[in-house]
Amino acid sequence: MQSFNSHTGLVVPFERENVDTDQIIPKQFLKRIERTGYGEFLFYDWRFQSDGKPNRSFILNAPEYAGATVLVAGRNFGCGSSREHAVWALRDYGFRALIAPSFADIFTTNSAKNGLLLVTLSPAQIRDLMTRAQRGAFELTVNLESCTVSSADGFSAQFAIDPFTRTSLLLGQDEIGMTLQHEAEISEYEKSHC
Amino acid sequence: MARTLFEKIWDNHVVCSGPEGSSILYIDLHLVHEVTSPQAFEGLRIAGRRVRRPESTFATMDHNVPTTHETRSFITDVLALSQVEALRKNCREFGIELFDLDSPNQGIVHVIGPELGLTQPGRTIVCGDSHTSTHGAFGALAFGIGTSEVEHVLATQCLVQKKPKTMSVSFSGIPAAGVTSKDMILALIARIGIDGATGHVIEYLGDAVRALSMEARMTICNMSIEAGARAGMIAPDEITFAYLRGRRFAPQGNAWEKAESYWRSLSTDSGARFDTTVEIDAAALAPFVTWGTNPGMATPVNGKIPDPDGASSDSERNACLRALEYMALKPGTRIEDIPVDRVFIGSCTNARLEDIRAAARVIKGYRISRQVQGLVVPGSQNVKHAAEREGLDRIFVEAGFEWRESGCSMCLAMNPDKLNPGERCASTSNRNFEGRQGAGGRTHLVSPAMAAAAAVAGHFVDVRNWQYK
Numbered sequence: 001m002q003s004f005n006s007h008t009g010l011v012v013p014f015e016r017e018n019v020d021t022d023q024i025i026p027k028q029f030l031k032r033i034e035r036t037g038y039g040e041f042l043f044y045d046w047r048f049q050s051d052g053k054p055n056r057s058f059i060l061n062a063p064e065y066a067g068a069t070v071l072v073a074g075r076n077f078g079c080g081s082s083r084e085h086a087v088w089a090l091r092d093y094g095f096r097a098l099i100a101p102s103f104a105d106i107f108t109t110n111s112a113k114n115g116l117l118l119v120t121l122s123p124a125q126i127r128d129l130m131t132r133a134q135r136g137a138f139e140l141t142v143n144l145e146s147c148t149v150s151s152a153d154g155f156s157a158q159f160a161i162d163p164f165t166r167t168s169l170l171l172g173q174d175e176i177g178m179t180l181q182h183e184a185e186i187s188e189y190e191k192s193h194c
Numbered sequence: 195m196a197r198t199l200f201e202k203i204w205d206n207h208v209v210c211s212g213p214e215g216s217s218i219l220y221i222d223l224h225l226v227h228e229v230t231s232p233q234a235f236e237g238l239r240i241a242g243r244r245v246r247r248p249e250s251t252f253a254t255m256d257h258n259v260p261t262t263h264e265t266r267s268f269i270t271d272v273l274a275l276s277q278v279e280a281l282r283k284n285c286r287e288f289g290i291e292l293f294d295l296d297s298p299n300q301g302i303v304h305v306i307g308p309e310l311g312l313t314q315p316g317r318t319i320v321c322g323d324s325h326t327s328t329h330g331a332f333g334a335l336a337f338g339i340g341t342s343e344v345e346h347v348l349a350t351q352c353l354v355q356k357k358p359k360t361m362s363v364s365f366s367g368i369p370a371a372g373v374t375s376k377d378m379i380l381a382l383i384a385r386i387g388i389d390g391a392t393g394h395v396i397e398y399l400g401d402a403v404r405a406l407s408m409e410a411r412m413t414i415c416n417m418s419i420e421a422g423a424r425a426g427m428i429a430p431d432e433i434t435f436a437y438l439r440g441r442r443f444a445p446q447g448n449a450w451e452k453a454e455s456y457w458r459s460l461s462t463d464s465g466a467r468f469d470t471t472v473e474i475d476a477a478a479l480a481p482f483v484t485w486g487t488n489p490g491m492a493t494p495v496n497g498k499i500p501d502p503d504g505a506s507s508d509s510e511r512n513a514c515l516r517a518l519e520y521m522a523l524k525p526g527t528r529i530e531d532i533p534v535d536r537v538f539i540g541s542c543t544n545a546r547l548e549d550i551r552a553a554a555r556v557i558k559g560y561r562i563s564r565q566v567q568g569l570v571v572p573g574s575q576n577v578k579h580a581a582e583r584e585g586l587d588r589i590f591v592e593a594g595f596e597w598r599e600s601g602c603s604m605c606l607a608m609n610p611d612k613l614n615p616g617e618r619c620a621s622t623s624n625r626n627f628e629g630r631q632g633a634g635g636r637t638h639l640v641s642p643a644m645a646a647a648a649a650v651a652g653h654f655v656d657v658r659n660w661q662y663k
Contacts, residue, residue, distance in 0.1 A: 017509055018388060018488055022627045027608045031258060031273035033232035033280050035341075045629050050615070074509060076389035079422060079488075080627060081606075082324040083230065084340035105358075105392060105424050106324060106338055113342035162356060163214040175342075176243070179350045182218055185210045186352060189220050193206075 002115035003172030006143040007096045009069030012059060013133035017074030021107065024078070024086035038085055039092030064136040072129045073100040078107025087114045097142045099149065101126050112165045115172060117144060119159045128155065144170055196463035198360050199429050200395045203335040203460070207318045212354045219355045222317040224347050225303050226253040226290065228281040229608070230322030234345035235284040246351045248289040252312060255281055255295060256302045258608045261571050261598035265610065266295055274609065288348075301574020301600040304328040304542035308412065309576050311441025315430035315457040320347055325542045325624065326425075327418040331411035332438070333430035333460045335395070338419065358424045359469040361394040362462075365402035367477030372658035374552070375410035376544060376622070376641035378402065379417040380482035380492045381474060388490040391423035394470060397462060398428050402476035408437040409548035416543045417624050420489040429461035483529050483654055484626045484639040486517035491626075493529060495644065495656045501525040520628055521636050522616075529654050532638070536619040537568040537649040538631070539595075539642055541605035544622035545573030547580050549642040553622075554586040556646035557593045559663030563652030568595035569611065571603040595649070607632045620648040 029041040046058050054061045060068070071090075077100045078086060087110045090098070097117040111118050119142060121129070132138045132155060140151050144166060150156045168175060179186075197205070209218045224247075231253070238245070245251060258274040260266055269275040278295075285292040293299040299306055304325055307313040315333035320326060322344040329336035343353055365378055383390070396418050403411070411428050418426025435454055438444045445453040480494035491514075493500070502518065502525065505511035518525065523532070539545070539553050550572060562568050570590050572578035578600055581587055587597045604611040605623035613619055613635025622645050623630075626637035640648065647657045 017513060020488070020625075020627045022606075022625070022630055026629060026633070027606050030229050030608060031271070031277055033236070033276060035233045035236075045633055050633070076392070076422065079388060080324065080419075080625060082322060082338040082340055084233075084342060087340070102389060102392065104389070104422060106340060109343065110340035113340065164212070164216045164354070164356070167214060175354060176241070176346050176349045178213070179218060179346065179352055179354060182210055182352075185218070186220070186350065189209045190351075193220070194222075 001113065001172045004096065004115050004117050004144050004169040006141060006145060007069065008139055008141040009096060010065065010067055011070045011072055011129065011133040011138045011140050012065040012068035013130040014059060014071050014073040015130060018076045018079055019073060020080035021078055021083050021086035022080055025083060025089040030083060030085050035088055036092060038089035039094070042089040042093045067094070069094050069096045070140050070142065071095055071098045072126060072133055073098060075101040077103050079104040082106045084110045087111050087116055091116055099126065099129060112168055113175070115169065117142060117169060119149060121149070121157055121159060125157050196465035198462045198466045198468060199333060199397055199427055199460055200335060200360055201466070203316055203318065204357060206316070209352055216354050216356050218352050219318060220352055221320050221347050222250060223312055223319045224251045225307055225319070225321035225326070226251060226344070227257055227303050227321070227323065228255045228277040229257045230341050231284065231344055232277060232280040233341050234348055235288065237345040238348060243349045245288040245290065245348045250351065251290045251348065252293070253281060253285050253290050254293040254300055254303050254306055257602045257606065259295060259601045260610050261601045261603050263599055266599050298575050301576065302542045302545065302602055304416065305546060305573030305577065308332065308408070309441070309574055311438055311444035314438065314444065314453070315434060315460050320353065324419045325416050327423065328412050328416040328542055330415040330418065330425050330427040331408060332434055333427060333457065335425055335427065337425040359394045361391055361396045361423070361470040361472065362468040363396050363398050363472045363474065364400040365398065365474050365476040366400050367475050368402055368405060369476045369479055370658060372643060372660065373479050373481055374641040374643065375406055375413045377479055377482045378474070378476055379414045380484065380489065380639065381479050382472070383417065383421045383490045384482070384492040385474065386421055386472060388420060388488050389422040391418065391421040394423050396421070396423045396426045397468070398426060400476070403428060404431065407548055408433060409546040412546065413543055417489065420624060430457045481641060481644050481657055483644065485521065485523060485529065486514070487520055487626055487628050489624065489626060489639060491517055492639070495529050495654055497529055499523050499525050499527040499529070530656065531653060533618070533653045534566060534620045534638070534648050535617045536613060537562070537566055537645050538604045538619055538621040538623065539569065539645050540571030540573070540603050541623035542573065542602070543624040544642050545571060545577065547577050549622065550577065550581045550586055553642040553646035554589045555662060556643050556657065556660055557650065558589050560593055560650045562594040562649040566649050566652055568649045569598065569604060570595050571598045571611070572600050574600045604631050606630060620645045620654065
């Protein structure tokens with residue numbers, strides 16, 4: 001897994017709540033057996049018209065947000081289906097960090113396994129970020145070492161994150177390998193319970 | 195110290211404490227399907243790892259499979275076929291029992307687990323599917339995981355977890371005839387919102403829950419995820435034991451006695467505390483119908499489409515406007531005046547024998563409306579054959595429904611069963627997200643009886659007033 005230490009990138013304001021993983025990556029793109037190549041299908045039904053041409057009114061198609069790597073969204077981002085493909089699509093498209101008032105549980109876990117940092121801030125802070133990002137050309141630095149989000153124009157916030165998720169992201173570690181180090185305890189558990 | 199049902203199962207599965215406040219949790223049963231597993235098996239191969247406990251791992255194919263008899267053994271969608279073949283190969287290579295398309299036990303993963311007796315009280319159960327919460331109906335701790343965690347469980351039989359919070363949802367009273375467990379769970383989600391239970395494991399309590407069959411309990415637990423919950427659970431009782439006894443993987447003989455006595459300890463102690471509590475009067479509930487694009491946008495069938503101007507915040511108003519635009523509905527429209535084009539009876543929420551029976555009872559002696567196309571997709575081959583033995587398939591076919599082979603079908607439209615753009619569907623499934631049943635399709639979630647009644651009437655009707663023939 002790619003580690004996450006600090007990242008500075010263009011912010012896209014995504015003013016929607018309850019964005020479900022069916023929207024992030026529609027089901028017709030879940031039939032692949034690889035982990036890569038999902039970026040072109042990200043938000044497919046919103047991003048493209050039924051004739052396959054880009055939907056000009058969709059924010060990711062706006063030229064000023066081309067190359068955005070930080071997405072600011074409304075509450076409960078990533079709800080619904082457990083499909084990890086949603087995270088693969090966001091990463092493959094180029095996003096490194098998402099900032100919202102809250103995220104759905106399974107999506108949170110899936111993000112942590114793929115080097116995608118989820119930052120939870122208050123609704124007021126999110127509104128502030130949305131306003132700044134809507135002016136365009138707004139860059140944020142998300143620093144996981146110091147757990148801070150900051151911009152050159154003066155936005156600054158501290159965020160809380162589960163310590164295990166933080167360490168995993170900072171080190172980009174192989175979690176399966178870590179669990180396998182507890183082989184003796186797992187075998188012991190199996191002897192007494194299974 | 196007094197503990198909740200969840201805490202008892204959690205404590206019993208902690209192998210050791212993990213890094214930084216996490217726990218390494220042992221997983222008793224891992225269910226696998228074709229869509230979320232290929233990358234996990236590939237990960238094992240790349241790392242040179244094996245499946246730690248193939249005997250605790252079971253697989254089937256359900257999401258992308260066609261549901262007509264003719265197309266089932268000859269999948270023309272090359273991508274779907276490659277997933278099905280990958281699962282066959284992975285199960286062979288890693289020694290996992292697979293209920294393949296020609297198996298009498300094939301079906302939707304959350305229907306066959308209970309049916310085969312794999313789902314048992316006190317177990318930890320995971321699957322790469324958010325509706326794994328279904329299995330909590332047996333007093334198991336069951337939750338959906340992503341593909342990376344599927345790989346983790348395959349390799350280690352464990353997961354690194356942070357202990358979730360607990361929520362009790364108590365349904366008092368006894369619901370009116372025609373009001374089902376689907377209506378109870380839709381009422382809960384409408385009340386607390388689709389993120390109302392995020393970070394929590396829900397335990398369902400109360401007289402209305404105790405009175406439910408196992409099938410009906412599974413419907414409630416199934417949709418716990420639609421309230422954002424990690425899992426939903428119901429303590430096991432005589433109804434649970436009667437359902438399980440004699441099933442293929444259920445304990446037999448002395449092992450059953452021993453298991454049952456342990457299962458009887460699996461209920462929340464008096465005095466145990468929940469982080470959050472919710473109370474709902476089930477006796478006051480009407481059948482529910484969703485009108486929007488998430489399962490929390492629901493109203494009683496005798497209600498109306500809400501007015502966005504009545505929303506409590508700007509963001510809620512915008513979400514409501516957006517949903518009404520997608521659904522092509524106007525504020526103030528009576529739910530019963532909404533016509534439907536399609537009716538889908540199926541999915542891991544409502545495709546068990548009891549659901550099929552409830553719909554058949556409504557349909558019997560009627561024909562479905564001329565403008566409605568109806569589809570019944572049993573949850574498993576076992577459900578299908580049991581329904582056919584009772585002659586239920588004939589009731590549906592004579593009424594004008596199509597009677598299909600088992601699979602996820604139009605719940606998520608990853609297979610040939612889908613809505614066309616603009617079509618409106620009364621569906622017994624679990625999600626009414628934009629495009630869920632097909633790009634541009636419009637989904638209204640209801641119970642099986644409500645779906646059947648809508649098929650006959652051509653629009654939503656209150657099934658409490660149904661004239662049964």
